[in-house]
Amino acid sequence: MKKRVIITVCASLAVVLILAFLQSLVVPKYADNREGLLVGEYYAEAGGHDVIFVGDCEVYESFVPAVLWEKYGISSYIRGSSQQLVWQSYYLLEETFEYESPSVVVFNVLALKYGEPQREAYNRMTLDGMRWSSSKIGAIRASMTEEESLVDYVFPLLRFHSRITELSVDDFAYLFDRPKVSHSGYLMQKGIDPMDGDATEEGRELLDYTLPETSMEYLEKMRALCAENGAELVLIKAPTNSWRYWWYDEWDAQVVKYAEEKGLAYYNFIDETEEIGIDYTTDTYDKGVHLNVYGAEKMTEYFGRILEEKHGLADVSHTEAQAAEWRTRVDEYYKERNR
Amino acid sequence: MKKYIRYICLALALMCAFFAVACNDDTEGESGVGGADDKGVKVYVKYNGVTVKMGEKADDVIKALGEPQKKTEIGDCGGLGALVKYSYASLEIYVVESKDNGNVIDQITLRDDIVTTPEGVAIGMSVSDAKSALGEPDNATDKALEYKNGKYVLKIGFDGDTVNEINYITQ
Amino acid sequence: MLFASYGFIAFIAVMLAAYYLTPARWQWITLLVGSYVFYAFAGLECFVFILFTTVSAYIISRLIEREIKKENDYVAANRDTISKEERKAYRARAKKKRFHILLWGLFLNFGVLAVLKYSAFAVSNVNSIIALFGAKTLSLPSLIVPMGISFYTFQTMGYLIDVYRAKVTPERNPAKLALFVSFFPQLVQGPISRFSELGAQLTAPHRFNAKTVSFGLQRVLWGYFKKLVIADRVVIAIKTMLDSPEEYRGAYVLLLILLYSIQIYADFTGGIDITVGVAEAMGIKLAENFDRPFSSKSTKEYWRRWHITMGSWFRDYIFMPISVTRPMMKLNKAMAGKFGRVAASKTVAYIATTVTWFVTGLWHGAAWNFIVWGLLNCLVIMISEALEPTYKKFHQRFPRLTESKAYSKFMSVRTFMLMGVIRSLDCYGNVGLTFALWGSMFTLGGLGELLSGGIFELGLAAKDFIIVLVAVLVVYAVSVASVKGSVRERLYGRPVLSACLFGALLIAVIMFGAYGVGYDASQFIYGDRFR
Structure with missing residues (x-):
């Protein structure tokens, strides 16, 4: 009997170890879709930031923390991912406050358009990178589409098992370690694909121009969370405005009204491209949907000034250790930019 | 024999009490979640002899319609699927491209009065004529009438008493 | 709750833990509660139906039991005072009375099943006929079909018939009968158990092993x-x-x-x-439901090995009773005189087989394709029966061939293909x-x-x-x-x-x-x- 128990225990352990290995093998490595790695990179740099950006692609493609540091001495991090939903931003922010106390939180408002979870693949890109905490569970619960279940997040093997027949070299190369893809949350895009005739296109007709209730509720929760943690919430709309991700005047009016009611700053940069200096023939890598690194640098410089002048970040002090870390980050940034 | 008939009648009478419980309320399930059904407004238009229907696979439709005047395409940030707009003289078709579901017609916008809805509603028509063709809307605002079919909506926009926009939209 | 769901796996884990942590004599109560919880996941409105079957089966079985007791008591008390013929006549009268009570149970329960599962099918058929005359068709009823209704109804009716046949002693505790009706693992897709095999097991204590x-x-x-x-x-x-x-x-x-x-x-x-x-x-x-069915060498054998509990249910509760109904007996007698005993009994068997397969088809689904599927199975079985003497001759003529492994494999493959072709009726629909x-x-x-x-x-x-x-x-x-x-x-x-x-x-x-x-x-x- 004793022998049988020992064999059972050993076999169970072996099965668990094999499954753990297989899990590492089959979970996505995001070698092509680098966006999937953004959220997980935060923890290596967590703490001591003056500004935290939260939102979708419009934050991680429009602001460069290295430039913000270099030009203004502002320490920042971008907690953004592909089509990051408002509640995901909320829970990421909630988690961030466990690690640090930024004085300004910048939220890009485009994601307010989504009142429901969109696609499982996007959820995965945002949620899988989060460390386990009550915030992660909250984010999963709020984000799951009908086909998903919490168990699949706890044991990603159950979700990605079918990849066992689709493995690539990357799955073995990044079995235990993922490559670093961002510069403090900024995902560098150096390509240039100028905006063409499509620039004149406007967003398609919608059924209803009211921003979804759920998004507005989470925006309000985000405001309360910031207030609770002594951070100022600043709302922005990135300057890009392609017809697919069109920012409707009706939406803008609702955000303006909300910001006024709550006493928040709201900057819509769509109409300020000239002041910012953005040239859509050179500053976008995908025909104006997102900014490339050259556009993002201009946007960062412009916004840094606003942070300095209007949000009390003119004379922030940092320790020598922090400054040294940032010097390294800035060097790394330029190394890649000028490569 | 009479006895058996009596049994059957009594049994059926007793069972009737149960069937109230058994009435299924989920009859809308199919149309509510999935595609269009026969009960709601028709969600297709005919253009140059080709039927363009909401939620249908787009490839064959686009092929049948021929080269569009303009095709604009925008990918999404995660590289998971593009939104493509095919512009024809009287029609715009929006197609969501997806690795999971193929290319699906997501929106149809009528650009002029050459194309009408299957009920005969066209841009430039009076709102009252549109209403008499389509019936009472499921929803009405001061700018539009909405007719639903599952997850699809026919939105008739108007300015004053004239229809100026006709859109089939996925909710 | 689907078997292939995390919820079901979690449910099983909780149930097993609860079952073995419960004191042995109360374990069956844990099972009953668990079964009802399991059933509740399918929708609370379905409860009415399973409770109806349970309550009606309990009352009917107790009434039948009372009649049996009354009959036995009477016969015992009057053993010496009544003649054998009188006793026989009394027993026949008592049996008839029991039968009427049983009919109540069968009509009520099969009636519920029939209306819930088959009314839409019936109306659509009526509509096709009405449409021929150009009249306005009826609207199709939209009724819920409670989870496992076919299985628990058949299992419970089998129990009632067994009680009627005095093959089992009726369960006195309604909660224990409720467990027999609703035992959760078999609610989704059977097997169709017999009370004589399952009843006592469900309520017996089981120590962890x-x-x-x-x-x-x-x-x-x-x-x-x-x-x-x-x-x-x-x-x-x-x-x-x-x-x-x-x-x-x-x-x-x-x-x-x-x-x-x-x-x-x-x-x-x-x-x-x-x-x-x-x-x-x-x-x-x-009860086991399968016995390597694809190795069967004939359709008849296949149906002894595939969905065994369903097959035996139909044999015991449909085929057998039909074969011994009064009209069948009369037919048998009449035919035996004219065409001989073999032909008479074969005819009776064929009629009973046809009815059984018609009902089997209908049981599989409320649609014509299932009925045709059942009748085709029936046809194949009857043809093979009819041709059996020819086969025998062939086997005797070529013993080396028919006793070879290859021939045996050929027969299995042939049966597999034949069953496969007929089965495709239920997927094309x-x-x-x-x-x-x-x-x-x-x-x-x-x-x-x-x-x-x-x-x-x-x-x-x-x-x-x-x-x-x-x-x-x-x-x-x-x-x-x-x-x-x-x-x-x-x-x-x-x-x-x-x-x-x-x-x-x-x-x-x-x-x-x-x-x-x-x-x-x-x-x-x-x-x-x-x-």
Whole structure:
């Protein structure tokens, strides 16, 4: 009997170890879709930031923390991912406050358009990178589409098992370690694909121009969370405005009204491209949907000034250790930019 | 024999009490979640002899319609699927491209009065004529009438008493 | 709650823990509560129906019991005062009375089943007739079909008939009868148990026994292997072909028949493995529903090995009673005089067989394709019966051939194909279409397309077919090994090998199962049909 128990225990352990290995093998490595790695990179740099950006692609493609540091001495991090939903931003922010106390939180408002979870693949890109905490569970619960279940997040093997027949070299190369893809949350895009005739296109007709209730509720929760943690919430709309991700005047009016009611700053940069200096023939890598690194640098410089002048970040002090870390980050940034 | 008939009648009478419980309320399930059904407004238009229907696979439709005047395409940030707009003289078709579901017609916008809805509603028509063709809307605002079919909506926009926009939209 | 869901696995874990933590004499109450909780997941409104069946079965069975007691008491008390003929006449009267009470139970319960499951089918048929005369058709009723209603109704009615036949003593405790009606593992897709086999087991105490529990869980795992690795993967290609059957003719029909045979076997036997395994883990032995059916050499044998509990139910409660009804007896007698005894008894048997298969078809689903499916099975069985003397002669003429292994394999393959072809009626769902597609098989159209890559455009890639093939070979190997006795029992004596094999099986289910996001969560076919 004793022998049988020992064999059972050993076999169970072996099965668990094999499954753990297989899990590492089959979970996505995001070698092509680098966006999937953004959220997980935060923890290596967590703490001591003056500004935290939260939102979708419009934050991680429009602001460069290295430039913000270099030009203004502002320490920042971008907690953004592909089509990051408002509640995901909320829970990421909630988690961030466990690690640090930024004085300004910048939220890009485009994601307010989504009142429901969109696609499982996007959820995965945002949620899988989060460390386990009550915030992660909250984010999963709020984000799951009908086909998903919490168990699949706890044991990603159950979700990605079918990849066992689709493995690539990357799955073995990044079995235990993922490559670093961002510069403090900024995902560098150096390509240039100028905006063409499509620039004149406007967003398609919608059924209803009211921003979804759920998004507005989470925006309000985000405001309360910031207030609770002594951070100022600043709302922005990135300057890009392609017809697919069109920012409707009706939406803008609702955000303006909300910001006024709550006493928040709201900057819509769509109409300020000239002041910012953005040239859509050179500053976008995908025909104006997102900014490339050259556009993002201009946007960062412009916004840094606003942070300095209007949000009390003119004379922030940092320790020598922090400054040294940032010097390294800035060097790394330029190394890649000028490569 | 009479006895058996009596049994059957009594049994059926007793069972009737149960069937109230058994009435299924989920009859809308199919149309509510999935595609269009026969009960709601028709969600297709005919253009140059080709039927363009909401939620249908787009490839064959686009092929049948021929080269569009303009095709604009925008990918999404995660590289998971593009939104493509095919512009024809009287029609715009929006197609969501997806690795999971193929290319699906997501929106149809009528650009002029050459194309009408299957009920005969066209841009430039009076709102009252549109209403008499389509019936009472499921929803009405001061700018539009909405007719639903599952997850699809026919939105008739108007300015004053004239229809100026006709859109089939996925909710 | 689906078997292939995390919820079900969690439910089983909780149930097992609760079952063995409950004091032995109260274990059956835990089972009853668990079964009702399980049933509640299917919708609270369904409770009314299962409670109705339970309560009506309880009352009817007690009434019948009272009649039996009354009859026996009377006969015992008057043993010396009444003649044998009087006793016989009294017993006949009493039996008739019991029969009328039984009829109440049968009418009520089969009536509920008939209305819920078949009224839409009936109305649609009436509509087709009405439409011929151009009259306005009736609207189709939309009724819920409670989960497992066919299974629990048949099981409970079997119990009532057994009580009537005085084969079992009725259960006095209504809660215990409620457990027999609602025992959760078999609610979804059977097997259809007999009270004489299951009743006492359900309420008996079962102490925790590591071997029993592990054997049960091993069987559950084996069920999931068949269901998730084979059935749910193959079903993807089947669905593709069924979505546009007109496009997939000729060789594709053959492919569909083959794949559907694999799918339904893996799905149904896998589901039964899970059911039987869960019960076994709680120390309860359920009736086996399959006995290597695809090795059958004739249709008759196939139906003794496939869905055994259903077959025996129809034999005992439909075929047998029909064969001995008064009109049948009269017919038998009349024919025996004119055409001889053999012809008379054969005619009676054929009529009873036809009725039984008609009802079997109807039981499988409220549609014509199921009825035709049942009647075709019946036809094949009757033709083979009629031709039996010819076969015998052939076997005697060529003993070396007919006793060879190859001939035996030929017979199995022939039966497999024949059953597969008839079975395709239930996936196409349309009798006319099915016949047309059967016809297209002989043209062999589509073979070139199929072989030049068309097979990989049905939603399954080459690697999927490889996974299925390997898994089918594993199932086949285990099936062959089980002829010599329980595989688990033999492995029990070799714990290291057993641990390795079941560990590998678990990993295989997790890694190669077609479940989760991206796969269609297809239902167990029988569960779907027999809610």
